[in-house]
Amino acid sequence: MRLHGKRLLGIYHRLLDRYGRQHWWPAETPFEVMVGAVLTQNTAWSNVEKAIANLKAAGMLERDSMLLMPRQALAEAIHPAGYFNVKAKRLHSLCRFLQRHPGLERLDSEPLRSRLLSVHGIGPETADDILLYAFNRPVFVVDAYTRRLFSRVGIIDPDIGYEQLRQGFEKALGADVPLFNEYHALIVVHGKSVCRPRALCEACVLDRHCLQSGVIRRQ
DNA sequence: ACCCAGGGTCATA
DNA sequence: TATGACCATGGG
Numbered sequence: 749m750r751l752h753g754k755r756l757l758g759i760y761h762r763l764l765d766r767y768g769r770q771h772w773w774p775a776e777t778p779f780e781v782m783v784g785a786v787l788t789q790n791t792a793w794s795n796v797e798k799a800i801a802n803l804k805a806a807g808m809l810e811r812d813s814m815l816l817m818p819r820q821a822l823a824e825a826i827h828p829a830g831y832f833n834v835k836a837k838r839l840h841s842l843c844r845f846l847q848r849h850p851g852l853e854r855l856d857s858e859p860l861r862s863r864l865l866s867v868h869g870i871g872p873e874t875a876d877d878i879l880l881y882a883f884n885r886p887v888f889v890v891d892a893y894t895r896r897l898f899s900r901v902g903i904i905d906p907d908i909g910y911e912q913l914r915q916g917f918e919k920a921l922g923a924d925v926p927l928f929n930e931y932h933a934l935i936v937v938h939g940k941s942v943c944r945p946r947a948l949c950e951a952c953v954l955d956r957h958c959l960q961s962g963v964i965r966r967q
Numbered sequence: 968a969c970c971c972a973g974g975g976t977c978a979t980a
Numbered sequence: 981t982a983t984g985a986c987c988a989t990g991g992g
Contacts (some may be wrong), residue, residue, distance in 0.1 A: 786974095790975080791972060831974095834988090875969095940973085
């Protein structure tokens, strides 16, 4: 099942008309983007905001100061974001990686991506968040919302692999950083408010595009 | 009380 | 390679 650019752009414009520009990523620095990307793994953003505020207040929202902080103190600061022991370790891995790789931003996207993936705690989605929103690379971020929305619309197999799906979008849309930035943000906003796991899809602007909306409503 | 959230790693078969 | 357990908080 191939993805078509025109179809994807049609959906994009419906979302944009409905929700407006999102101005992502909600962070002030590339480092803050990376930290947020780790903290939001399987976690509601509202919880991440509290953790980030704690880090800011403690002066820890910077590579070297975060690295100097003991693991347990870091875990305490990010407590509201959940999985705090796991994530404290992952944040330290990220910091050590950044320290080991000065001039990281000069790498091409492919080698940069494989470097990121080699870091403990950075998987495909987190790596792509970082590539797109911290390094402005034309990488389409795939997450649970993306898979749910487009499988409900009926243009992908819900079990399609991450890599296949990502490259499908990138080939269909062409490398376009501002588009990828806005599109992913819109997918998330739409997913949080309307395209939920058991939603009835009543307020869905994709109504006519969405196969499942009718199916779910008829239940 | 239950479900879910802007995933990833590790052990097991 | 493919599942399953595990990590943990907070809002609806």
